[in-house]
Amino acid sequence: MTSRKRKHSSTFISDDSRSPKSVGSFKKRATQKKRRQNILEKLEARQLLAGDVEMRLLGITPNQGDLIVNGSVLDTAPRALTLRFDQDQKLNENTFDGIRLTRAGDDGILNTDDDLRITPGLITSGQPNENEVLIRFSETLPDDRYSLEVFGFDDPGLGIVGLRNQDGDLFQPFDPDQRSQTTEFDLRLGTLIESIVPQPLIRDADGSLKQNRNEIVVYFNEDPLFVEDDSAAGTIAIAANEIAITGKLTSRSFDDTRITFEVDNSATDSTAVHDAASRTIVVSHPQTATFQDISDAINALELFEANVSAGDPSATFTSQGRQFDVKGSPTERSAENPRFYSLLLTRDTVRTTDDALFQPEEVAYDPATHTARLFFATDINELVPTTALNPVDATNPDDTKTRQQVPLSGGTFRLRIGTAIDQRIDVILPPVDQPVAPTATSDFGIDDLQVTFTSRAIGESASGGQVRFIRSVNNSVSAFLDTDPTNVVFDLGTTNPTFGELKAAAETAPVNGVITVTITGDPNELVPERVVGAPPLTLTAVGDTLGDALHVGTFGQDSELVSLVFQEAIDPKTFLVELPGGNDDPGHIEIPEIAGALLQHIGDTFGPDSTDGVTEVAYNFNGIFDTDEDGRDFLNQIKDRQKTRIREALGLWSNKIGVQFRETASEGITFALGDI
DSSP states (O other): OOOOOOOOOSOOOOGGGOOHHHHHHHHHHHHHHHHHHHHOOOOOOOOOOOOOOOOOEEEEEESSSSOBOTTEEESSOOSEEEEEEOTTOOBOGGGGGGEEEEEOOTTOOSSSTTOEEEOOSEEEEOSSOTTEEEEEOSSOOOSEEEEEEEEOSOBGGGTBOOOBBTTOOBOOOSSTTOSEEEEEEEEOOOOOEEEEEESOEEEOTTSOEEEOTTEEEEEEOSSOOOOOEEEEEEEEEETTEEEEEEEOOSSSSOOOEEEEEEEOTTOSSOEEEEETTTTEEEEEEOTTOBHHHHHHHHHTSTTEEEEEEESOTTSBOOOTTOOEEEEEEEOTTSTTOGGGEEEEEOTTSSOSTTOEEEOOSEEEEETTTTEEEEEOSSOGGGOOOOTTTSOOOTTOTTGGGGGOOOOTTOOOEEEEESSOOOSGGGGOOOOEEOOOOOEEEEOTTOTTOEEEEEESSOSGGGTTOEEEEEOOSOSSOEEEEOSSTTOEEEEOTTSOOBHHHHHHHHTSTTGGGTEEEEEESOTTSBOOGGGBTSOOEEOBSSOSSSTTOOOOOOTTOSSSOOOEEOOOOOOOOOOOOOOSOOTTSTTOOOOOGGGOGGGTSOOTTSSSOOSSSOOEEEEEOOSEEEEOTTOOEEEOOOOHHHHHHHHHHHHHHHHHHOOEEEEESSSSEEOOOSOO
C-alpha cells in the first residue's frame, strides 16, 4: 500500500500574528491532515518463515496417454502408472503399502463388498527421481472402474500404513478435511478375444471324451457381451405332424429351453412343467395322448404358446425319445447373431479372392464363462460353401474355387469376428503385388529428414549395391557409376550442395537407370561434410537382420484395409552347427535291440494325428506278456499299486494331449514287470 506524504512547509505563522485569513487557512490544513489520517490503514505485521514443504500428489501418469485425473476414461489398459509428488520429496519405499489400487468388481460400483484390490507386479521408487512412485502390473487390467487411494494416516486395525517421505512426514491430501486422497478412473477397453478352440474335446457324464467337430469355442475376456432376442420359437416335428411353440420374452434375451417327454400310464391328461432354473419343459402324457393334447399342455404354461401347425391334431403322439428346443432369435446387434462370426477357408494362399465363407447356424453366449459357442451345419472339415454366402462373381478369376468343398486333406481356416458380414464379397480384398526393390535409408543425422536410395532392379538378388560420397575439384555436384555398375558415387565437388541438388544429380544418365532418390523433409538441407569418406550405404531388399529388414508400413494406420503381396525370399545362409542327439553323444543309452527299435528313437508310429475325432489307445496288464522260442511264458509281476500309478499317468496324458486311453484284457500296449 502507498500513502501520500505531507510536504514540509518553510513558513510558520505564530499565534499572535494570525489574521482572520491566516486562521481560516490553518483550520483548513488541520482538517485535511485529519482526513488523510483517516484513509491510512495499518498493515498486518508479516514475517517470511522457512519450513518444510508438505508432501502432495501432483499427478498420475500412465505409460501412454494423458494425465489421469478424477473421472478420467481410458481406452487403453496402462501397463504402468507413475505417481509424481513434490519435487523436493524423497519417498520412503517401506511405506508404499500406503498406495492402493482397487477395482469395482462384478457390480461395477466402487466401495462395495465385491471390490477387488489390485496387487501390482512391482511398486518401486522412480529412478533417478526419488519423488516418484512407479507401479507396474503383472497382468493386463480388465475393463472396470478403478480407485487409486493414497493414505496420509496409520490405522493398524485396518491394515493401513500411511505414505511417508524419508524424514517420516506423512502424505498430505489436497483436501485438509480428508486423511487420504482418491482418484477414480474408468477403463473402457472393449471386448478382447483371449483364445479360440476349434472342434473342442469335451468329457461326457460317463467320463469318456468326445470331440464336437461342428463347433468352435471363442473365449472372451470378462467384459460381458450384449445379448438380445426379438422373438423365441421352436417346433416339435415328428413325421408329418408339427407343433409350433412361441416363447414370451420377459427380459432382453430369451433363455433357450429344452422340451422332453415322459410317458405316464397312470395319467389321464397331459401336463407340462417349466423349470426356469434348468431351462427345461417336461411334458408328462398318457400312452394315448394326441398331438393336440401335447399342444394344449404346453399352451397352458404362462410363458409359452403352442398350436398344431401341420398334420393331424388327433394323431397319437409318440416322442420316440427325441428332444426339442425353443430358442431365441438374436437381433441384428446381439452378440449371438451369426453374421458377426465369419469362418474363411483360405485355400492355403495369401490371397482373399479364393476364400470360401462359412457362418455358424447358431451362436450361444454364456456370460458365466465368457464364451461363445459357434455351431456349424456339419463337421467343419466337411463344410460345403453355399451360393448365398458365396455368390457367383464372373470378374473374379478365383471364383470357382470359392465354392469348392474343404479338401480331404483338410485346410487352413481364418475366423473373423466383429463386423457383420452378409456375403463373401464383403471381406474380399483384391491383392496388390508389391515389388521388393533393394533400398537404403538414412537421416544423415538431421531431424525430420529421410533420404531413401532405391534400386531400379527388383528382388533380393539385386541387393548389395552401394552409395558413397566423395569430394573433388569439380565446380558442381555430380553422380556417376563406380567400377561395379551397381554402385553409385556422388561427387560433392567444391560446393556445399543440398539434398535437392543431390537428387537432381541422380536423375541424370546413367545413374537414373540404376537408382532413384526420394526425400522426405526439407530438400534444402545441406549435405553434411561428414558423409565424405564415410562407410557406403548398402542397398538391401528383404534383409536378414532387424536393422535392414523390409519396412512394410504400419498396420491399422490407414482407414481402409489393403492386401499387399510381397513375393520375395531371404537367401539361405549356411551355419556349421552340429546339432545334439548323435548316437555317440554322452548320456545316450543303447537299449538291447530285443527291446525294440521304437524304444531307441522316435519311430514312424509317432507322427501327426490322422484319426478323426478322439484318438483311442488301448492298453492292458496281461498276465503273460511274452513267450520265448522254447514256448516258455514270461509272467507279468506288476503289482496293483504300480497299476494305479500307470492309470494316473495315462490320465495326465489324456488331459494334456486329448488322447483317450482304454484299459482292456489283452489289446494294445502291455504294461508289464518282469525279466526278459
